[in-house]
Amino acid sequence: MPDEGSFFQRDRSWHPPAFTPQYKTSVLRSPRYPLLSLDNTISEITGPRFGHSRIGPLDNDLIRNYAKAGDPIGQRIVVHGRVLDENARPVAGTLLEFWQANAGGRYRHKKEAYVAALDPNFGGCGRTVTDEEGRYWFRTVKPGAYPWPNGVNDWRPAHIHFSVFGHAFAQRLITQMYFEGDPMIWQCPIVSTITDRSAIEQLVAALDRNATLPMDALAYKFDIVLRGRRSTPFESRPEGN
């Protein structure tokens, strides 16, 4: 009986805490009071759903969805995987949105200050909807590492940002995908806001030779896990308080 009960409590020790001084911007943007526990109500166990009909044919191809005169520069890659819940059930029909820097580590954004070149054929955003088995797939170029203002010489490892809806607003999640074998993962103040090493490793995509597009693109596999639900129907729970 999926999609019936309330969600398992979020493991806040697995997620980064709000206040992480090594990531300086978090210092003034972190609540100081404890979060107030809210038993799921209908407002949290429902959520918006976006159908395949909304998705354009190039939305999951960052190599083509912005290009005007030829392909973007960079290592062509496929990113694929599944969206599952904590019960290991596929999350079907959920919208994934992703954004990233170009192969040189430069974002197409007016506040970006890195000197690396913009790529006229790369926008840096894409989206897709998972299929019945929770699978997704998109094509892009591998993003470069980039420097950012935090310490005087802090660099982000190559990464792709992911936004996932799930089926309920309580599952809403934004995270980042890193690349297998990148030593910079272990030097990053943002990665290290997560204190559990296995929680970080869960965000590192594996090189997947079986999913490559021969003579076209390398492949990385990145599974995403969203919160799971109890199997007991929500309505039958006795009222607390």
Next chain:
Amino acid sequence: MVQKLDALKESASQTAGPYVHIGLTPNWADIGGVYSEDLGRTMVDPRATGERIVVKGSIFDGSGTPLKDALIEIWQADASGLHNSPLEKRGEADPHFTGWGRQPTDGVSGEYRFETIKPGRVPHKGGRLMAPHITFWIVARGINIGLHTRMYFADEEAANAECPVLARIEHKTRIPTLMARRAEENGSAVYTFDIRLQGEGETIFFDV
């Protein structure tokens, strides 16, 4: 040793970063031609029922500075208290109202603005009605995991007084941080809901 549990762990959150708009509101971020319209920009179809309202405000950091790079999503019931979601089991929500909106805070002023409708009341478990409210989810550079809060309507005094969620808040002095004030602008209702991440008047955030 004991047997391992089968449960997977939720993927850990990471900050949306300063360039969240590239992915979530690309047209607003001057990346045109990829999507026809930014998702969540329009919530209300002209045929939707209910009172049209504007919800606006700012998000302040611990120094009192408004965030100019944040992104807010809201989620709410329609005028009759139903959600436009396949998981809404109590009835069919108004098909002309999405219930979900997404807006950036302005890059110069820091203000956000949603054009929506006033939500109806939604039952808590056990059936007692909650006061009308809008769920907010806030992400930005420096926010490591999205912040959930709720906006309530200050002029709904009777409903607020019997809301089971508000009733559970131990520190009653903090309840006003969840209340939006109503005003009229050019003949339409505008609710102002400012969010304070830290410091005096810190908004109540929920672990949902």
